Amino acid sequence: MALDGKTAIVTGAAMGIGKAITEILLKNGAKVAVLDVNKVEGENLVKDLNKEYGADRALFLSCNVESDEEFKAAFQKAAEAFGAIDILCNNAGILNEEKWQDMISINLAGVIRGTYLALEHMRKTNGGGGGVIVNIASMAGLGPLLTCPVYTATKHGVIGFTRAVAAASAASNYGIRVNALCPSFVGTELFTTIEHKLGQFAHLKGAANQLVEKLGVLNTPEVAECILELVTDETKNGEAFMVRTEMKGYVPFPSLSSTDKP
Numbered sequence: 001m002a003l004d005g006k007t008a009i010v011t012g013a014a015m016g017i018g019k020a021i022t023e024i025l026l027k028n029g030a031k032v033a034v035l036d037v038n039k040v041e042g043e044n045l046v047k048d049l050n051k052e053y054g055a056d057r058a059l060f061l062s063c064n065v066e067s068d069e070e071f072k073a074a075f076q077k078a079a080e081a082f083g084a085i086d087i088l089c090n091n092a093g094i095l096n097e098e099k100w101q102d103m104i105s106i107n108l109a110g111v112i113r114g115t116y117l118a119l120e121h122m123r124k125t126n127g128g129g130g131g132v133i134v135n136i137a138s139m140a141g142l143g144p145l146l147t148c149p150v151y152t153a154t155k156h157g158v159i160g161f162t163r164a165v166a167a168a169s170a171a172s173n174y175g176i177r178v179n180a181l182c183p184s185f186v187g188t189e190l191f192t193t194i195e196h197k198l199g200q201f202a203h204l205k206g207a208a209n210q211l212v213e214k215l216g217v218l219n220t221p222e223v224a225e226c227i228l229e230l231v232t233d234e235t236k237n238g239e240a241f242m243v244r245t246e247m248k249g250y251v252p253f254p255s256l257s258s259t260d261k262p
């Protein structure tokens with residue numbers, strides 16, 4: 001899928017990984033709607049991006065992914081401004097084990113909400129042009145992060161939802177691919193402020209620090225490169241792509257097909 005002339009929505013795009021995703025999509029010719037709850041950061045970013053990439057290439061839309069109305073309105077405004085939507089990156093997420101209900105609401109329900117809205121706008125069986133959705137999960141969606149059980153649960157949920165909806169979209173001829181990205185640690189505000197956001201298992205932070213030592217810390221452009229691969233490779237649907245400092249690749253899952261022997 002070439003990105004020239006394509007249009008994208010990125011959630012949680014005012015900073016961190018979402019900002020890097022926005023930049024790589026713009027660099028490759030797409031127009032991007034930057035959705036975020038942080039109006040100041042979002043508006044400033046879009047001002048700078050439009051100076052760098054050309055007027056009206058980026059659009060800021062204030063949107064909390066927890067709100068059906070705000071998300072719906074943002075999709076509508078982006079579609080009106082750009083003509084259609086081809087790409088959605090469900091990136092908005094938080095890590096705060098003390099506010100675990102908020103994490104479920106943003107990290108998992110927000111991804112489901114965004115995906116279902118995108119299916120309505122983009123599916124070929126509803127007059128749309130098809131497209132691609134990338135959900136930002138985490139390596140914590142593949143295995144347990146001891147200090148963060150609820151964060152781990154939300155990211156496992158994102159991967160399960162992504163795989164199921166991808167298969168359902170293909171079986172329904174929607175023309176929409178859905179994939180998940182699973183980065184290890186990335187040097188953003190979410191990562192650098194973690195110490196203050198651990199809940200009852202904060203005493204295990206030594207183990208988390210050892211994991212950081214072992215896995216290292218990615219930078220946001222490295223993560224954005226992987227998004228580009230998931231967006232442009234039209235052979236990929238229902239995949240989880242893991243990226244770590246020393247390796248990256250598609251994650252194998254056990255086959256549970258009824259034709260397989262146990």
Ligand SMILES: NC(=O)C1=CN([C@@H]2O[C@H](COP(=O)(O)OP(=O)(O)OC[C@H]3O[C@@H](n4cnc5c(N)ncnc54)[C@H](O)[C@@H]3O)[C@@H](O)[C@H]2O)C=CC1
Binds near residue numbers: 013091190
């Ligand atoms: N930083 C890391 O180590 C890793 C992060 N991730 C995931 O990547 C995604 C982005 O994380 P980072 O860039 O690191 O975080 P960040 O904290 O640097 O940026 C998150 C952005 O999302 C926005 N946001 C938060 N709640 C929102 C809501 N309810 N609605 C709309 N926007 C909202 C924030 O205002 C901010 O601009 C998250 O889903 C996170 O779980 C995955 C693996 C590693």
Ligand SMILES: CC/C=C\C[C@H](O)/C=C/C=C\C=C\C=C\C(=O)[C@@H](O)C/C=C\CCC(=O)O
Binds near residue numbers: 095144145184186194
């Ligand atoms: C402190 C949390 C900061 C950011 C959250 C973010 O989403 C990053 C997560 C990064 C790593 C997740 C690790 C998951 C660990 C597991 O799956 C463990 O069960 C296995 C641990 C290590 C495997 C390394 C290896 O030996 O190859």
